[in-house]
Amino acid sequence: MSMTRQNGLRHTIGVLVENQPGVLSRVAGLFSGRGFNIESLTVAETNEPGLSRITLVTTGDQHILEQIIKQLNKLINVIKVYDFRDTEFVEREMALIKVRAEQHTRAEVLRIVDIFRAKVVDVSPHFYTIEVTGDDGKIQAILELLGQIGIVEVARTGKAALARAKKH
Amino acid sequence: MKLTGAQIFFECLKKEGVEVIFGFPGGAVIDIYHEMPKHPSIRHILVRHEQGAAHMADGYARATGKVGVCLVTSGPGATNTVTGIATAYMDSVPMVIFTGQVPTPLIGNDAFQEVDIVGITRPCTKHNYLVKDVNDLARIIREAFYLARSGRPGPVLVDLPKDVIQASTEFRYPKTVHLRGYKPTVDPHQGQIHRAWDLLKTAKRPVLYAGGGVIISSAHKELLRLAEMLRAPVTTTLMGLGGFPAVIRTEDGQRALHPLWLGMLGMHGTFRANMAVQNCDVLFAIGARFDDRVTGKISGFAPKAKIIHIDVDPTSISKNVLVDIPIVGDCKKALQKLNELVEKEPIPNLEELRAPWLEQIRQWKETYPLAYKQEGETIKPQYVVEKIFELAPEDAIITTEVGQNQMWTAQYFHFTKPRTLLTSGGLGTMGYGLPAAIGAQVAFPDRLVIDVAGDGSIQMNIQEMMTAVCHELPVKVAILNNRFLGMVRQWQELFYNKNYCATCLDASPDFVKLADAYGAVGLRATKPEEVEPVLREAFSTKRPVIMDFWVNPEEGVYPMVPAGKEISEMLLV
Numbered sequence: 034m035s036m037t038r039q040n041g042l043r044h045t046i047g048v049l050v051e052n053q054p055g056v057l058s059r060v061a062g063l064f065s066g067r068g069f070n071i072e073s074l075t076v077a078e079t080n081e082p083g084l085s086r087i088t089l090v091t092t093g094d095q096h097i098l099e100q101i102i103k104q105l106n107k108l109i110n111v112i113k114v115y116d117f118r119d120t121e122f123v124e125r126e127m128a129l130i131k132v133r134a135e136q137h138t139r140a141e142v143l144r145i146v147d148i149f150r151a152k153v154v155d156v157s158p159h160f161y162t163i164e165v166t167g168d169d170g171k172i173q174a175i176l177e178l179l180g181q182i183g184i185v186e187v188a189r190t191g192k193a194a195l196a197r198a199k200k201h
Numbered sequence: 202m203k204l205t206g207a208q209i210f211f212e213c214l215k216k217e218g219v220e221v222i223f224g225f226p227g228g229a230v231i232d233i234y235h236e237m238p239k240h241p242s243i244r245h246i247l248v249r250h251e252q253g254a255a256h257m258a259d260g261y262a263r264a265t266g267k268v269g270v271c272l273v274t275s276g277p278g279a280t281n282t283v284t285g286i287a288t289a290y291m292d293s294v295p296m297v298i299f300t301g302q303v304p305t306p307l308i309g310n311d312a313f314q315e316v317d318i319v320g321i322t323r324p325c326t327k328h329n330y331l332v333k334d335v336n337d338l339a340r341i342i343r344e345a346f347y348l349a350r351s352g353r354p355g356p357v358l359v360d361l362p363k364d365v366i367q368a369s370t371e372f373r374y375p376k377t378v379h380l381r382g383y384k385p386t387v388d389p390h391q392g393q394i395h396r397a398w399d400l401l402k403t404a405k406r407p408v409l410y411a412g413g414g415v416i417i418s419s420a421h422k423e424l425l426r427l428a429e430m431l432r433a434p435v436t437t438t439l440m441g442l443g444g445f446p447a448v449i450r451t452e453d454g455q456r457a458l459h460p461l462w463l464g465m466l467g468m469h470g471t472f473r474a475n476m477a478v479q480n481c482d483v484l485f486a487i488g489a490r491f492d493d494r495v496t497g498k499i500s501g502f503a504p505k506a507k508i509i510h511i512d513v514d515p516t517s518i519s520k521n522v523l524v525d526i527p528i529v530g531d532c533k534k535a536l537q538k539l540n541e542l543v544e545k546e547p548i549p550n551l552e553e554l555r556a557p558w559l560e561q562i563r564q565w566k567e568t569y570p571l572a573y574k575q576e577g578e579t580i581k582p583q584y585v586v587e588k589i590f591e592l593a594p595e596d597a598i599i600t601t602e603v604g605q606n607q608m609w610t611a612q613y614f615h616f617t618k619p620r621t622l623l624t625s626g627g628l629g630t631m632g633y634g635l636p637a638a639i640g641a642q643v644a645f646p647d648r649l650v651i652d653v654a655g656d657g658s659i660q661m662n663i664q665e666m667m668t669a670v671c672h673e674l675p676v677k678v679a680i681l682n683n684r685f686l687g688m689v690r691q692w693q694e695l696f697y698n699k700n701y702c703a704t705c706l707d708a709s710p711d712f713v714k715l716a717d718a719y720g721a722v723g724l725r726a727t728k729p730e731e732v733e734p735v736l737r738e739a740f741s742t743k744r745p746v747i748m749d750f751w752v753n754p755e756e757g758v759y760p761m762v763p764a765g766k767e768i769s770e771m772l773l774v
Contacts, residue, residue, distance in 0.1 A: 050382070051381060051382060054331065055319065055320075055323070055331075058320070058323065059323060062323055062324055066324045096519075099519065100516065100520060103515050103516040104516050106515070107514070107515075107516050108382070109327075109328040109348065109380060109382055109383050110382055111382045112381050112382040113382075
């Protein structure tokens with residue numbers, strides 16, 4: 034699940050953390066302070082009280098990735114780091130896309146929404162706001178198509194990821 | 202019975218066995234100071250600048266192995282400790298820093314003397330806390346001490362808002378610490394120990410490369426045992442000096458270099474240490490982290506060697522140099538296990554096997570020994586350090602500032618016991634030596650504590666002379682006064698076309714009069730024959746002393762590996 038970028042591979046990492054003040058800043062600060070890159074970052078509470086899950090996407094070669102994982106593990110509030118390199122995992126991202134929808138383009142927008150199993154969540158005389166969920170490729174694809182019609186604003190959540198359950 | 206936060210603070214410190222706090226009061230911590238006289242078992246050392254407090258706690262911790270404690274107020278009091286905290290963090294020194302904070306309702310309001318010290322120190326502490334509720338105070342202090350001293354030690358900061366210190370609650374000190382995300386691996390993996398032994402027993406040209414971890418985990422005896430059983434030469438980093446006995450007593454009572462001792466390696470390492478590392482077939486790194494001052498150009502470091510690495514911190518392993526056999530764990534435990542294997546299965550014909558390698562090393566030593574000549578009318582700084590070594594008792598504690606004074610000390614003072622060299626290795630903090638010496642002298646009032654200083658460095662925290670005088674701490678400061686910021690001048694000479702920009706200190710105070718002004722003793726030597734009498738007088742004085750040695754201004758530290766070069770590419774003179 035990685036693709037080649039200029040400066041190395043793209044990796045998705047899950048970090049289970051204690052929900053303490055400053056924990057996100059510790060994680061983010063570790064990246065900025067050591068010159069590692071964060072491409073996307075999501076964080077929210079888990080089902081277990083007091084625990085949050087951070088999913089982040091970063092780039093770097095294997096050596097940098099090793100360091101990132103070790104350094105994350107070293108943080109006192111980090112309970113577990115999930116390295117998705119060698120495991121099957123599911124990842125999803127949600128995007129809200131506000132797109133120009135005039136009389137002559139509305140049908141086309143709705144067709145695209147339908148094809149991508151997206152949803153129109155807000156309508157006004159000139160705009161539709163669309164909610165779409167999927168992996169990186171799907172979000173890119175719908176953005177490209179809607180872009181030809183006229184995107185006004187986009188808000189993306191960044192990736193959330195979980196390892197696939199064992200089949201047996 | 203309910204106790205106030207301030208009372209709980211002292212009860213916790215007693216539970217942790219704290220004997221001394223280095224501190225400076227202020228509005229945010231005035232309640233703690235108000236409570237202090239009721240706890241005479243805890244000594245307070247009033248410093249003159251909060252950076253001094255942090256370095257003193259650090260020096261105390263390095264000299265004793267215990268956790269050093271400092272207490273400062275909010276805002277500028279807190280920010281003044283940052284250099285001291287970062288110094289301790291880079292060298293893995295166990296410390297707990299208590300900072301005052303404005304009352305919780307004012308946090309974030311830009312209140313008087315407010316600063317986000319938890320935010321500021323996040324990258325230079327092992328962990329830090331803002332206590333928001335007095336009910337959390339005892340638990341957090343317990344965790345802070347546990348974190349500071351366990352695993353890879355480090356500084357932990359606890360920020361104490363004034364209202365939390367004034368509030369009251371039942372005092373309960375937790376029996377145990379429970380941190381879900383913190384379980385350092387202390388016991389090394391037996392399989393890896395076996396693999397290390399398999400490699401070591403077939404090595405023809407092994408080198409043991411020890412770092413500060415050997416001293417932190419008190420593994421010096423195990424290191425010596427291993428070196429002797431393997432007949433393997435030993436080099437250490439700056440932080441590792443004292444972890445291997447550089448000098449032994451010969452049968453006639455004279456002091457001589459240990460036959461397996463290579464000296465320090467790296468940028469200002471000895472010729473033989475660097476050559477040994479570059480030509481060894483197995484490099485065994487023990488509690489060392491392959492700092493760039495050690496490795497020089499990484500791609501050319503120890504090119505012929507398989508590398509074994511013990512470190513309690515997994516992030517240190519394969520960070521800079523790819524390791525063949527990683528061993529995560531405590532150095533002492535790992536070496537104990539390894540030594541058991543070596544004892545069980547001694548290497549056959551060891552003397553013959555090792556003879557060519559040790560002979561090669563002997564030749565390197567003879568080709569380029571550490572050397573200088575004390576001739577003419579000016580004092581050579583190396584001569585001062587050698588004389589200090591000659592005249593100081595074996596248990597003397599040496600601190601240094603940073604720069605040439607530090608490197609000459611590392612080269613010409615032959616450390617034989619752990620925790621006798623206190624120096625800022627990782628951060629390279631000028632101004633460290635004097636307060637660190639004071640911290641060590643507080644811990645060991647009867648030992649000789651000497652700060653080897655430069656005329657530049659000493660002025661970074663010279664105000665702490667007053668602390669030494671006030672508390673009757675008889676530290677000795679030996680200033681190698683060359684009227685230059687010597688190390689930078691040396692770089693300018695070698696690599697910047699002798700453009701001595703901003704490194705000439707032709708205007709400095711009269712250090713003898715300055716000592717006098719502080720109520721200390723000032724002594725000066727301007728000729729070589731005055732060095733020994735000055736040192737003898739200083740060492741026999743029971744008061745703080747500043748010795749001003751006027752040394753040759755253009756002396757350089759050699760050998761030297763230019764930054765970015767391989768460590769075999771040494772400038773020898």
